[in-house]
Amino acid sequence: MASLTVTGVRPWGGDPADLVLDGDRISDVRPAGSAPVEGERIDGAGLLALPGxxxxxxxxxxxxxxxxxxxxxxxxxxxxxxxxxxxxxxxxxxxxxxxxxxxxxxxxxxxxxxxxxxxxxxxxxxxxxxxxxxxxxxxxxxxxxxxxxxxxxxxxxxxxxxxxxxxxxxxxxxxxxxxxxxxxxxxxxxxxxxxxxxxxxxxxxxxxxxxxxxxxxxxxxxxxxxxxxxxxxxxxxxxxxxxxxxxxxxxxxxxxxxxxxxxxxxxxxxxxxxxxxxxxxxxxxxxxxxxxxxxxxxxxxxxxxxxxxxxxxxxxxxxxxxxxxxxxxxxxxxxxxxxxxxxxGRVRHDLVPGCRADVVLVAAENVPDALLRAPVRALVIAGGRVVARDGKVLV
Structure with a gap:
């Protein structure tokens, strides 16, 4: 079972997707709502998703x-x-x-x-x-x-x-x-x-x-x-x-x-x-x-x-x-x-299956908007666990 699913995010500003995280890895990236969520769930609320x-x-x-x-x-x-x-x-x-x-x-x-x-x-x-x-x-x-x-x-x-x-x-x-x-x-x-x-x-x-x-x-x-x-x-x-x-x-x-x-x-x-x-x-x-x-x-x-x-x-x-x-x-x-x-030391680092589950969510229209405004990081996931929220470190 998935340990954590982040629902309804926009990877790289694309279509809404659910990011399925198993342990410290991304196991699946699927269209939002296309499959039942197993395990813990976080509502991504349409935020822009980037790799760590x-x-x-x-x-x-x-x-x-x-x-x-x-x-x-x-x-x-x-x-x-x-x-x-x-x-x-x-x-x-x-x-x-x-x-x-x-x-x-x-x-x-x-x-x-x-x-x-x-x-x-x-x-x-x-x-x-x-x-x-x-x-x-x-x-x-x-x-x-x-x-x-x-x-x-x-x-x-x-x-x-x-x-x-x-x-x-x-x-x-x-x-x-x-x-x-x-x-x-x-x-x-x-x-x-x-x-x-x-x-x-x-x-x-x-x-x-x-x-x-x-x-x-x-x-x-x-x-x-x-x-x-x-x-x-x-x-x-x-x-x-x-x-x-x-x-x-x-x-x-x-x-x-x-x-x-x-x-x-x-x-x-x-x-x-x-x-x-x-x-x-x-x-x-x-x-x-x-x-x-x-x-x-x-x-x-x-x-x-x-x-x-x-x-x-x-x-x-x-x-x-x-x-x-x-x-x-x-x-x-x-x-x-x-x-x-x-x-x-990473062969691949991205929001794709097999990569370390490092995910950053920001309230931005698209990637250029995120770059130019540098908004507060709404959520930071590192190795499959939530480590920061709204600019505050939780570990």
């Missing part, structure tokens, strides 16, 4: 959310932000299980049921941050499934001992290890990437590399990453996060980079930042390069911005890339949902 949102790039270990306001300080550069965070985080109790749980609860309230979180691994913290994030996720009973990237925020080669910590994290179950501006931070792109790929290949994990370096310097590092991905046989397991350079190089150079990225099976994660060049969105879609959307840090020592709502990030992506038609606006929401499953 996927946050493809988060830092849930860094936030001061829930504490008194922390004013922005330090120098506004990558190096400056790193130094400021290292100097101030301990006084704020960052990281902690309580603060990480607060962030995950904000995710859940806004309908995010899966996230890839970069978690700082450095000589001061060791692997403590990873255990903290795992504990925070466990407190919510797995309502938000979290894939962990062991992230060397302070650099790799320039901090002896970090490579050993990344290797240890991979051995201990981190699904990916990270990197950071191989040229701009470590000033040795070949050295950093060779060592990161060696760990990934040996441990059988993926890579997710922050790449802020712009222009030709960033483009050169894209090439290095693509070459090593193919050489190591890691197609489909490597992500470049941020990757601003892709939108900053001339068209011919850009097209060649896109071909190499697609050939290497590299995915991209973006937070759609203001004042940055748009990604070549149409060309990425044509080459079927996976693109995921992320919140990045939320109210942390890098920036006071962020509220945990990935639908607002999809809105920012749409504005940055000049999306206007219904098809384009719907595609932006798809990047935050069904097109993002691979970022959290």
């Amino acid at each position: 949102f996927v946050n493809a790039h988060a830092h849930v270990d860094k936030s001061w959310w829930g504490k008194p306001w922390v004013s922005y300080g330090g120098v506004a550069s990558t190096e400056g932000r790193i130094a400021h965070e290292r100097a101030e985080r301990e006084a704020l109790g960052i990281p902690s299980v309580e603060l990480a749980e607060t962030v995950l609860r904000e995710f859940l309230r806004h309908g995010t049921t899966a996230a890839r979180s970069h978690v700082d691994v450095d000589l001061g913290l060791g692997l403590r941050g990873i255990e903290i994030v795992r504990q925070a996720a466990e407190r919510l009973g797995g309502a938000v499934e979290v894939e962990i990237v062991a992230f060397p925020q302070d650099g790799v080669l320039r901090r002896p001992g970090v490579l050993a910590l990344l290797d240890e994290a991979a051995a201990a179950g981190a699904s990916r290890i990270g990197g950071l501006d191989p040229a701009g931070i470590d000033r040795d792109p070949v050295g950093q990437l060779d060592r990161l790929f060696e760990i990934a290949e040996r441990r059988g994990v993926g890579l997710d590399i922050h790449l802020h370096d712009g222009g030709e310097l960033g483009a050169f590092q894209y090439e290095l990453i693509a070459d090593r991905t193919v050489r190591a046989g890691l197609q489909g397991k490597v992500t470049v996060s941020h990757g601003f350079a892709l939108g900053e190089v001339p068209p011919a150079r850009q097209a060649a980079l896109l071909d190499r990225i697609a050939e290497a099976g590299i995915s991209l994660a973006t937070v759609a930042p203001v004042r940055k060049a748009p990604l070549p969105w149409t060309e990425l879609s044509a080459r079927e390069v996976p693109v995921g959307l992320g919140t990045d840090g939320i109210r942390d020592l890098w920036s006071p911005y962020g509220d945990g709502d990935i639908l607002r990030i999809a809105f920012d992506f749409a504005r940055l890339h000049g999306l206007r038609t219904d098809e384009e606006l719907t595609a932006a929401v798809e990047l935050a949902t069904r097109r993002a499953g691979s970022f959290v």
